[in-house]
Amino acid sequence: MSGRLQQLLAFCVSGWLALTARPVKAANCSVELPAPTNLTVVLRGIGHVNCSWSWLTPRHLENDTSSLYQYKSSFQYDDGRWEQRKINSLLYREQCVDRNRKVIFKVRVYVKNETGSCRSSNWVSITIPSDEGVVAVENFICVFYNFEYVNCTWDVNPTAPDAIYHFHYWQRSMASVQNCSDYIYKGNRRAGCQIDGDKLLKESALNSRVQGVSARGKIKPFYYKLESFAFVKLRPPGRINVARIREGFNVSWEIPSDWKSHCTKYEARVCSVKRDSCVVYECQNAVEKINDADTKSKNSIQVRAMYDVCGSSGIWSEWTPKHYFGEDAGTTWNWSIALLIFIPVLVAVTAIMLFPKLKQLRRWILPPIPDPGRLLKDMFLDGNGDHSVGQLFVASA
Structure with a gap:
């Protein structure tokens, strides 16, 4: 019984040690190989460099068929970190670099055999200075x-x-x-x-x-x-078509024949005129089903497009003109604006028509008042207008 306990205890201890043991880092490659020579850089076009070098296999390794000799290379900009790392078996490398900054290129030989051990050479580097000014x-x-x-x-x-x-x-x-x-x-x-x-x-x-x-x-x-x-930056998509379906609206738009459909994505912006709110839909094809639009009010839709290839997004096109759809999509009459226009016009026409009869209407409403001075004058005048004093006659006795 004690023997079994000892075996169980030993098994648990070995398992705990295996779980808690830290991994041992692989040793760095030993520097045993000669470094590349004749490292040169040729500028090509704009922003491209052709780096080339030479390397001869040492005589004592010429018959070593189990090892694959490769070259590690990378670039550094303005004394920053090394980037654009690459490993291959070619004696040259072509790369697009940032010529606005100082560039340093380095390369070394690297070999790893079937047993997992590796050997390398020292790094050799060359500097491409940035332009002055x-x-x-x-x-x-x-x-x-x-x-x-x-x-x-x-x-x-x-x-x-x-x-x-x-x-x-x-x-x-x-x-x-x-x-x-x-x-x-x-x-x-x-x-x-x-x-x-x-x-x-x-x-x-x-x-x-x-x-x-x-x-x-x-x-x-x-x-x-x-x-x-x-x-x-693409131009906006073509004519928008909206069809009423049971669940909402089916929206589609026209695209040029030279557009690559698998490289183009779209955004459709649907706005409710009644609620004054908008929703943007991301679309992968030139068709979209709109389920949450208000079918009992007027809505508008606009579409834009962008080229999107391998995650490299382009620039959004401009939005298309607004396309209206829904129950109120037809021409609607704004009664408030109509009244503001109709009432002044009606008053003006009525005034023009009544102007000739305005004097008669005033006499009928406000009859003329007699002139008192003229009345008194008429009382003292005879019918012929004679104003002389009459003669006095006295009867005789």
């Missing part, structure tokens, strides 16, 4: 209007020296950097560029650069990368 460009923004044209605009720091600004753009499919051919002006200064959509590949990111040239000082170029579809 005064920062002049502010509030830079680009909008791709319905895939028809791109408008890129910017403001200039008031403290920057007077300069002429040049706009350049580039996509990976382009053989060379393109110059702007249609500038947007603010006063006499270049403040933007319009690019024809037919010149761009819609599924590719747009890399741009604004470069100022001044005789009074050096101006630092401004770089900006626009992800695919992230700066697209």
Whole structure:
């Protein structure tokens, strides 16, 4: 019996130790391999770099077929944290980087065999300095209007020296950097560029650069990368159709045939005129069922669209004009406004019609009062108007 108790106690103790034991961190790779050599960086297009290097397998490892040699690389911006980490077996790496800041690239050899042990080399790095000069460009923004044209605009720091600004753009499919051919002006200064959509590949990111040239000082170029579809602003959807169904209303709207339905999302804003309140519905298709709209009052609906690809949201379009539906959706007569218009008109017409008879009406209501002076005068006058004193006759005795 005591033997079984000892075994049970030993089992419990070993289980507790297994549960409370801290994991042991794997040891760092031993530095046994030679570092890469001939590290170079070539600037390509706008904002892209091609990093390449060389590495020869040591003679004592040439016959080692159980190990896979790879290269770890990453970028650092303005002495910040290392990011954009990558591991592959290629002797080069192409990457889009932020040229507005200082960039450092580093790479080392890494190998891990079947037993799990790893070996590596020391890091080698190269610095890509940022351009020097005064920062002049502010509030830079680009909008791709319905895939028809791109408008890129910017403001200039008031403290920057007077300069002429040049706009350049580039996509990976382009053989060379393109110059702007249609500038947007603010006063006499270049403040933007319009690019024809037919010149761009819609599924590719747009890399741009604004470069100022001044005789009074050096101006630092401004770089900006626009992800695919992230700066697209569609036009509002087409005609809205509303159909009454048993549960409420079925709403649909027209979209252009060149829109990718799986890349577009919508918002429908339904407002009750009676309650003066609105509800916004998120829609994945160009149709929506509205169940909570007041069917006994007038309602309005507006729709807008946005390109949404792989979580990269674009810019919402403008709202469509209001489309009314419901029992009062037809033309309604506002009696209060009608009365305000009708009553003054009625009074004016009546006054015009009664004006000729206004004098007769006044005589009938207020008869004329006789003139007392004229009455007294008539009493002392004869019929012929003779005012002489008559003769006195005395009878004789």
